[in-house]
Amino acid sequence: MARWEPGAEERLREAALLLFDEQGFEKTTVAQIAERAGLNRRTFFHHFADKREVVFAGQETSDELIATAIRTQPEGVPPLPAAVAGLAHAADTLYEQYREGAVLLGRVIAASPELRERELVKRAALADTIAAALRARDTNEPAAAVAAWTAVAIFFVARNHWNQPGNNRTLADLMTATLENYLTTAEGRPGGVL
Amino acid sequence: MARWEPGAEERLREAALLLFDEQGFEKTTVAQIAERAGLNRRTFFHHFADKREVVFAGQETSDELIATAIRTQPEGVPPLPAAVAGLAHAADTLYEQYREGAVLLGRVIAASPELRERELVKRAALADTIAAALRARDTNEPAAAVAAWTAVAIFFVARNHWNQPGNNRTLADLMTATLENYLTTAEGRPGGVL
């Protein structure tokens, strides 16, 4: 007989998400999360660096995958389409599986300023990864940074659609459409609404 | 004779910046800041909502100014150039005065993850303002969000150059140059005629 029930981390994550959804992130204490998971407050901090991390854990963006997906785009492809294509490829591999939990997750994050703040950090890290990959394709530094942030914006705009309860298009599909729409709209031509 | 020395808020800000620069943000306690400013710990929180805010206070982005600057761009101008032009116009009015303090401020923020995190929140708020202004110019929703984040990226890339000790170009000038460079290299349109 095991001394501890297995899956402590998963239990903590689940308890946290439910409590955050019920009471809000700010009104939920780590002690409550631990108690619902049948664990000690101290144990929570052995699994997650802080209270916010429990929401984002498991969403490792796999920098390696994204970077190589961008680097291996055909040579002639300009930076922004290359970044979006690489990101879309990686997104299909990484994100498509989370589809069920994504709605709850999105609601919880949207409801809390502190969690939105942490998500921005993830965004920035993603942008840095993309920018580095673009520089490796000989894009100059300022353009790489700007294109990276544009690609990230496209990713999150697409993800917000993908998150919608009724949606059944793939994330990669939505990203391509968002890029298309952005480029045609930015040029001032009518049409192309996502 | 006044009961209190005037300029408490300014004294707190100055003490905080110096201490952050000397010891780092994380190793500095609010009690230390207050003590150096000759004030009570509690008083600090009467002036600033939290420890991070003392760094960003006074950098109000004046949403109103930016929004109108974007909205009043000539009608034919497409979203991204309109956003950048409006932002550049507002930047000249708002930022050019802070030039002296900007180097120290930049160094302090760059050195602390917590402060970089807070700066991202300001970025996101700026992007929301810009996106709203673009929608008011009849840009469709997804394109407005993407163009807004691109404009913000251009702004911060330009600001990093502007922050450099040797620099003597204006922020607006650098923004225009960054946009120019981005359009010619990143989106794959020869000549960069957006």
Add this chain to the structure above:
DNA sequence: CAGGTGATTGCACTCAGTGGCATCACCGTA
């Protein structure tokens, strides 16, 4: 069976942030 490993726990601590209340110069008004 002895010893090491690792997940868990308990305790005590620092520090951010908050709420409530007291203080007291200053200002306007009677």
Add this chain to the structure above:
DNA sequence: TACGGTGATGCCACTGAGTGCAATCACCTG
């Protein structure tokens, strides 16, 4: 001059996040 309101400041006590350290104890290995 007196009086009451205002607002910046100070003090006390509290909650809760996050940390350091040591102890526990099932399980594994030699």
